[in-house]
Amino acid sequence: MALSNVKIERRKRWDKPFAEDWQDEQLEQILKLPIFAAMEEDKFPNNLPLRGILRNDTRVVHYDPGDIVVREDDYGSSAYVIVSGEVSVVLPPGLPAHLLGRAESTGPEGWLKAFLRVFNRSDYRETRDYVQKDLEIIAGLHVEHGVARVRLQDHEKVLSDCTLFPIGEGELIGEVAALTRSPRTATMVVTKPSVLLEIRWQGFRDLRKFDDAFRERIDNIYRERNRVSYLKALPYFSSLDEPTVERLAEHALLESYGDLEWKADRKAGSNTVPDEPVIVAQNDYVDGLLIVLNGSARIVGKFHQGKQTVGFLRAGDFFGMSEIVAEHCDPQHEAHIVHDYSLTAIGHADVLRIPTDLVESELLSNLSDEEIERLQRDCAYPSMSMDPGLMEFFGQHHYTNGRSTMVIDTARCVRCDECVTACARNHDNNPRFIRHGRHFANLMVTTACMHCVDPVCMVGCPTGAISRRVDGEVVINDETCIGCSTCANSCPYDNIRMVEIKNKSGNLAVDQQTNKPIVKATKCDLCVDNLGGPACVRACPHDAMMRIDLTDAESLADLLARTTNFDS
Amino acid sequence: MDAGQKSFPGRRRRNTLLTLILGAVIAFTLVLADISFRSTSEWSGWMLVVGCLFLYLYSIRKRWSTLPVGRVAHWLQFHLYLSALVLLLFLFHLDWQLPSGWLGVSLAIVFAGTLISGMLGIYWSRVVPGLLTRLGDEVIYQRIPGIARKLNTQADALIMKSVEETDSVALAEYYENTAHRYFGAPKFQWWRLINSHESQHKSERELETLSRYMRPEEIAFADELRDLIRQKNLLNAHHTLQGLLKNWLLTHVTFSIAVLPLLILHIVVVFGFAAL
Numbered sequence: 001m002a003l004s005n006v007k008i009e010r011r012k013r014w015d016k017p018f019a020e021d022w023q024d025e026q027l028e029q030i031l032k033l034p035i036f037a038a039m040e041e042d043k044f045p046n047n048l049p050l051r052g053i054l055r056n057d058t059r060v061v062h063y064d065p066g067d068i069v070v071r072e073d074d075y076g077s078s079a080y081v082i083v084s085g086e087v088s089v090v091l092p093p094g095l096p097a098h099l100l101g102r103a104e105s106t107g108p109e110g111w112l113k114a115f116l117r118v119f120n121r122s123d124y125r126e127t128r129d130y131v132q133k134d135l136e137i138i139a140g141l142h143v144e145h146g147v148a149r150v151r152l153q154d155h156e157k158v159l160s161d162c163t164l165f166p167i168g169e170g171e172l173i174g175e176v177a178a179l180t181r182s183p184r185t186a187t188m189v190v191t192k193p194s195v196l197l198e199i200r201w202q203g204f205r206d207l208r209k210f211d212d213a214f215r216e217r218i219d220n221i222y223r224e225r226n227r228v229s230y231l232k233a234l235p236y237f238s239s240l241d242e243p244t245v246e247r248l249a250e251h252a253l254l255e256s257y258g259d260l261e262w263k264a265d266r267k268a269g270s271n272t273v274p275d276e277p278v279i280v281a282q283n284d285y286v287d288g289l290l291i292v293l294n295g296s297a298r299i300v301g302k303f304h305q306g307k308q309t310v311g312f313l314r315a316g317d318f319f320g321m322s323e324i325v326a327e328h329c330d331p332q333h334e335a336h337i338v339h340d341y342s343l344t345a346i347g348h349a350d351v352l353r354i355p356t357d358l359v360e361s362e363l364l365s366n367l368s369d370e371e372i373e374r375l376q377r378d379c380a381y382p383s384m385s386m387d388p389g390l391m392e393f394f395g396q397h398h399y400t401n402g403r404s405t406m407v408i409d410t411a412r413c414v415r416c417d418e419c420v421t422a423c424a425r426n427h428d429n430n431p432r433f434i435r436h437g438r439h440f441a442n443l444m445v446t447t448a449c450m451h452c453v454d455p456v457c458m459v460g461c462p463t464g465a466i467s468r469r470v471d472g473e474v475v476i477n478d479e480t481c482i483g484c485s486t487c488a489n490s491c492p493y494d495n496i497r498m499v500e501i502k503n504k505s506g507n508l509a510v511d512q513q514t515n516k517p518i519v520k521a522t523k524c525d526l527c528v529d530n531l532g533g534p535a536c537v538r539a540c541p542h543d544a545m546m547r548i549d550l551t552d553a554e555s556l557a558d559l560l561a562r563t564t565n566f567d568s
Numbered sequence: 569m570d571a572g573q574k575s576f577p578g579r580r581r582r583n584t585l586l587t588l589i590l591g592a593v594i595a596f597t598l599v600l601a602d603i604s605f606r607s608t609s610e611w612s613g614w615m616l617v618v619g620c621l622f623l624y625l626y627s628i629r630k631r632w633s634t635l636p637v638g639r640v641a642h643w644l645q646f647h648l649y650l651s652a653l654v655l656l657l658f659l660f661h662l663d664w665q666l667p668s669g670w671l672g673v674s675l676a677i678v679f680a681g682t683l684i685s686g687m688l689g690i691y692w693s694r695v696v697p698g699l700l701t702r703l704g705d706e707v708i709y710q711r712i713p714g715i716a717r718k719l720n721t722q723a724d725a726l727i728m729k730s731v732e733e734t735d736s737v738a739l740a741e742y743y744e745n746t747a748h749r750y751f752g753a754p755k756f757q758w759w760r761l762i763n764s765h766e767s768q769h770k771s772e773r774e775l776e777t778l779s780r781y782m783r784p785e786e787i788a789f790a791d792e793l794r795d796l797i798r799q800k801n802l803l804n805a806h807h808t809l810q811g812l813l814k815n816w817l818l819t820h821v822t823f824s825i826a827v828l829p830l831l832i833l834h835i836v837v838v839f840g841f842a843a844l
Contacts (some may be wrong), residue, residue, distance in 0.1 A: 117634045410701040414693045414813045415709060418640065422633035436708060442701045532636030539633050541644040542693060543576070 014052065018200050019059030030054060030197060034170050035081055035214075044210045057203020063087075063190040066155030069173070071100045072187045073467055075458040076177025078198045085194025087173060088164040090187045099158065100187065101150050101464045101480035108531045124506040125429045126499045126520075128478070150463055150480075152189060159189060166191060176222050178204050180294055180350055181459065183468070205256070223249055227352070234291065234316060236367065236375055244362050253288075253353045255279075257345035258295065276344035279351060280320070286327075286337045288353040290319040295349035295454055296400050299381060300342045309391045310341055311382050312400040312550075314453050319343050321379040324356055325372060328364045341381060347398055347492075348454075390560055393440040394550055398492065402450030403472050404526060404547045406433060406536070409562050411442035412544035422539030423524075430499060432524040433536070441563040448536075449474060449495045449524040457487040457496060466521070473526045483519035496523045579645070587649040591656050598660050612661040613838070619654040620831065623647055624824070648690060655683055671837060675830040682823040689816045696809050699760070707806040709814065712754050716803055720751040723796050730789035738782050739790055746774060750797045754807035761812070767804070771797045 030036060031054070044050045060083070063069065069080060069087055072094050080087075109117075152158050167173055167188075177184045178201045199207070208215045227249040231237045237245060257277040279290065282302060292313045299310040299319070313319060320339060327337045337356075364372060394400055415435075423431040433448030451474050458466050458474065465481040468474050476487070488496040500517040501509045509518040526547070527534045537545050548555040594615070601608045626647040630640060658679060667676040700706075707715065727743045730736075750771060759766060775794050779787055 111635075114634045114636075118632055410706065411698045413697055415697075415700070415810050416813070416817070418630060425631075425633045436706060439706060442698075444706065530634065530636070535633045538636075538639045539630070541630075541640045542697075543641045544697075 014056040017056040018198070018203075022055050026060065027051065027055060030058075030060075030083070033081060033083065033197075035172060038213055039207070039211045043212070044206075048206055048210070050207075050210075053203045053206050057206070058197050058199045061196050061198050063194045063196060064151070065190055065192060066152045067190045068100070068150050068152065069188040069190060069196065070177070070184045070186075071150075071464045072185065073183045074177075074461070074464050075181060075455065076174055076184055076201070077181070077459040078200050079175040079178040079204050080173045081197040081199065082167060082169050082171050082173065083195040083197055084169055085190065085196075086166050086168055086192040087188050087194060087196070088159070088166045088191045089173075090159075090189060091163040091165055092186075095152075095158070095162065095187050099152060102467050102477050109529050111531065114531055121425065122429060122504060124502050124504075126522075127428060127502045127504050127506070128509070129504070155189065159191070164189075164191070172221075175204070175218055176226055179208065179218060179222065180226075181454070182294055219254060222254065223252075227252060227254075230293070230352075231291075235378075236363065236371065239371075240363065240366060244366065248354055248358055248362055251355055251358055254293070254350065255353055256348070256350050258348035276346060279343040279345055279349065280339050282340070282342040283338045286320050286323045286339055286356055288355045289321055289324060289359045290343065291352040291354070292317045292319070293350040293352055296346045296398075297349045297351075298344050298346050298395050298400075300344055301340070307342075308388050309395045311391070312346070312395065313343070314400065318379055319351075320356075321359075321375065322381060324359055325364065325376045325379065328360050329372065329376070346395060346400060390440055390443070390556075390563060393438075397438060397445070399445055399450070399550050401452040401454055402550050403453055404451040405550050406446045406448040406450075406524070407546050407548055407559065408435070408444045408446060409442055409544045409546070410439060410444050411562075412542045413444075413540075414542055414544075416541065418539045418541060419536035419545055422535040426527055426530060426535045427522070427525075430522070432497075432522055433495075443559060443563060447493070447495055449491075450493065451524075451526065457491045459490060460486045462486070469528065473528050474523075475525045475528060476521050476523060478520055478522075481520045483521065485519075485521070487521050491523075496521050498522075583645055583649050587652050591653055594653065594656060595660070609661060609663070612657050613835075616654060616657045616661055617831065617835070619650060619657060620827065622650055623654065624828075627821070627824075651683065651686055658683075671830070671834060675827070675834050678823055678826045678830055682820065682827055685816060685820040685823055689820055692812060692816055696761075696813055700806065700809050703802055703805050703809075705802060707803060707810075709806070709810040712803055712807050712810075716752070716754050716800065719796055719800050719803070723747075723751050723793065726789060726792055726796065730786060734783055734786045734789065736783050736786050738778060739786055739793065742774070742778050743793065747771065747793065747797065750800050755804050756811060757804050757808050760805045760808040765801075768798060768801045771801070 031051070036050070036054070039050055041050045044053070063085070070076070072090075173188060174184065176182070178199070181201065208218050228242075228245055231245050231249055231252075232240075237248075240248075257279050276298065279297060282300070292315055294315050296312060296314040297317075297319070298312055300307045301310050302308075323337045323339060367375065399405055417435065420431045420433075420435050423433060433446055435446055437444050437446040439445070451472055455468060455474050458468065462484060463480045463482055465477045466474065466487050467477070483498065485498055488498050498519045499522050501520055503509060510516060511518060524534075532538055534547055537547055546555075548559070550556065598608045598612060601611065626643050629637060629643045662676065667673050723743070727740050730739050750767075757767065772794065775790050779790055782790060
């Protein structure tokens with residue numbers, strides 16, 4: 001039977017615009033806003049015109065007083081322009097967690113409750129107490145123009161107890177989080193009936209890319225609000241005085257590499273370092289110190305005819321410091337210093353580039369000899385080895401994003417499933433992970449939430465149900481999850497599952513209007529409510545299971561020892 | 569990572585040394601008591617009962633996953649080394665002789681069954697995971713029957729297609745007469761325990777010989793069949809090795825449960841006769 005090709009139209013970026021109902025006159029009005037009126041349309045390329053960006057990457061959203069626009073600690077995916085009305089920033093200490101739709105961190109349960117839970121288990125999977133009562137448990141949750149949002153109940157009284165900073169028409173809000181995909185630093189609540197233009201991050205980045213004035217404005221805001229405090233928090237920079245840090249911040253360049261919408265490489269079997277966006281190339285002149293702002297990066301060296309992964313960097317790590325310090329310590333050195341290795345973005349990375357001469361004059365000259373020696377040690381590159389397989393494996397599948405990755409030593413695991421059983425006992429009779437996944441030698445990375453450094457699952461949650469706790473655990477508040485699957489679809493590792501919920505009698509909970517099952521997002525929560533920590537690790541009889549931070553050198557060394565012992 | 573995980577040989581040395589010291593103390597005490605003409609059977613008997621109760625605790629701990637009562641791995645270490653001490657006490661209690669009477673013999677047999685199945689379990693739980701890992705692909709045990717059925721269907725369809733497209737029945741005859749037995753329900757193959765790949769080698773040899781009599785286009789189908797046989801062999805290996813890991817535990821648990829009523833009966837009988 002002869003096979004013929006089927007011709008289909010290639011999917012394009014704007015096939016699915018952010019809003020479907022843009023009118024021409026509405027677009028013209030938006031273009032008259034001062035922020036866009038100042039933009040020169042001819043600076044935009046033909047394939048990404050300003051009008052196209054506004055039509056496809058923005059939407060007009062109407063808010064009522066008390067509506068929450070952005071929540072503190074949510075991961076930003078949009079910036080907003082206030083077209084009319086007023087939005088107020090809730091200044092510290094901010095609003096309590098339960099008002100933001102989050103589970104309040106109450107700490108682990110007590111001994112008595114834990115003991116009773118041994119005997120008091122439901123006969124069914126995924127049962128919820130609240131299904132018996134009222135499904136409309138999310139106070140203030142409502143959907144308008146297809147956008148789910150939370151409104152503060154009795155907002156006038158709640159906000160009267162808070163310190164507010166009002167922001168008026170024409171102002172841009174939420175831009176830093178949208179630019180760097182970092183947590184929102186404050187909650188913003190609508191205090192007067194408002195109309196906001198929401199710009200999703202794809203469009204926002206393009207506006208910044210093609211309009212110089214807009215970029216300068218955004219970078220200035222970012223520099224003023226974040227860069228100084230960010231640099232001050234870094235090791236070695238913390239000892240510098242305020243004016244010096246400000247000078248460094250002023251000259252630091254913000255650069256982005258890769259695609260924010262990256263997905264982990266699903267193709268198994270590739271044994272070469274993939275072609276990733278190059279941040280700096282090996283043997284390039286060291287024109288600056290690079291500091292990873294967010295995302296992760298790979299240090300790569302030429303090895304025979306290929307490339308070898310030497311190490312991984314993530315937020316807060318330096319690159320190029322080793323070379324700069326070496327030159328600083330050797331005044332006789334006349335030739336231009338060059339990078340010993342290349343640096344590439346794994347998926348996506350934002351970096352700050354501080355000019356080399358400034359690093360030498362403002363940072364290194366202010367450090368003592370002992371500090372410089374320590375800096376040299378801290379920033380030394382790991383040596384290339386003949387056994388880099390494990391590193392390549394972690395890099396290839398983006399596992400370096402994991403802060404608490406579940407790894408099983410299959411040479412010790414007796415496949416007894418005690419870990420799965422323990423997890424199910426602690427989570428509504430349904431395990432929150434699958435004891436299966438990719439493996440390298442005797443190490444298997446299971447299908448379990450890794451509590452990522454860059455938790456892409458948190459971007460876009462309409463109710464803020466998925467959030468990160470102070471210790472870094474990414475958790476879902478079951479009661480405020482509306483089952484939209486945004487987080488499950490965003491997770492590049494497929495570690496979030498949507499489940500249908502039941503009441504204690506085992507009856508499926510269904511929507512009152514559509515009669516469709518109510519679903520909730522579930523994932524590993526590291527047993528944050530348990531007294532003893534993750535039940536899976538505690539339940540493993542043969543010490544085969546570990547939760548590890550894959551960028552931690554000591555953990556990696558232990559893993560390498562395990563593979564070496566197995567191979568030998 | 570837990571520090572305890574870093575050095576398994578170190579932990580083994582420490583626990584063995586501790587067990588040897590405790591064993592020596594127990595043996596010395598019992599021998600000393602024996603020399604001084606005291607009855608040691610009662611002492612060793614009660615110590616044995618207490619030891620057994622602690623051994624049973626391991627099974628209960630596994631159900632307490634919500635409570636912070638230590639890692640199961642630590643409990644298993646305690647269970648293993650305590651078993652060694654219990655064996656020593658058992659031998660002292662028997663006075664290093666074979667037991668007599670139906671109850672004594674039954675109890676000794678069941679007790680020995682528990683200990684032997686436990687020791688075999690330790691050995692297999694150290695050896696079999698390595699064998700499983702060396703197989704390459706991982707398979708979840710519960711999914712094996714379903715995958716086997718799927719492979720069977722794929723093999724049937726492949727042979728039908730081969731006959732239709734090549735107009736030759738060489739491969740179909742081989743499948744019907746020989747290769748069909750490679751498929752079907754997963755099989756327990758004891759030779760997997762010695763890491764043998766004989767089954768795979770045999771099918772490779774058969775297909776290689778057969779390829780001399782095939783049409784060139786039929787060889788492509790033979791290659792696909794070879795791959796399906798390889799997958800089924802892998803499945804059989806997982807079925808055997810994972811089945812062994814699950815079934816030894818079942819045997820061990822059955823023996824250990826059988827010990828309990830016999831132990832109680834033994835105590836009742838001993839004290840009943842003592843009263844007489």
